[in-house]
Amino acid sequence: EAKAQFYDCMKRIGKRKGYRWDFYPDLKDLCSIMAAYFSGNQIQGIDLHKGFFISGPCGCGKTELFRSAQLMSSIVQVPGRFFKTIDTERIMGDYLRSYDGFFTDNWYFDDLGNTSLVKKEWGNEINPMQQIFSRRSRNMQSRYLVTHVSSNVRPESFGPSGGVPGIFDDRVISRWKEMFNFISIDGPDYR
16 A cells, blocks of 8 residues: 555656656666655655665656655654755855754755865865764664665765765764665666
8 A cells, every 4th residue: 555655656757747656676676665765654664764875867756756655754744754855055154043953853865976075164174964974873873863875875985985075974974874764776868
């Protein structure tokens, strides 16, 4: 029942954007996992107290999967599953304003690594996402708080030797292991 509901949400998102889904094998498996997760059902190998970090090439459907999951979570209303969405590029532009909500609500960060993660302000370099991940991981331990991420960059590339500009330090990368169920998909660009 959860899978049927998730597929229905995917169709609604696809119809809104004017395309049909190409359900290649990785995507089918991921849909089953996400349907179970967002309906609150346990599935082997997935920790319900962690969010998802889904990496894959441009256009393979990562963002639309999360839009479908967000739609499903608003319909099913399983406690702790609804999340808000923000593009990490917006965070870079707006971080210095008050964003206390980043540390108390469930969030999905779209396109991590799509833009430089280091911001220069008043002669200082800051990495807002490093600060957000660090604080969210601490808050996650004291209350039920879930973080989701999609990226065109594989998670290991964000580490100190990974090569992405504005990389995260070992402390944040280590905390990701507590925060995320890591899934990599590979599929065609629907565009």
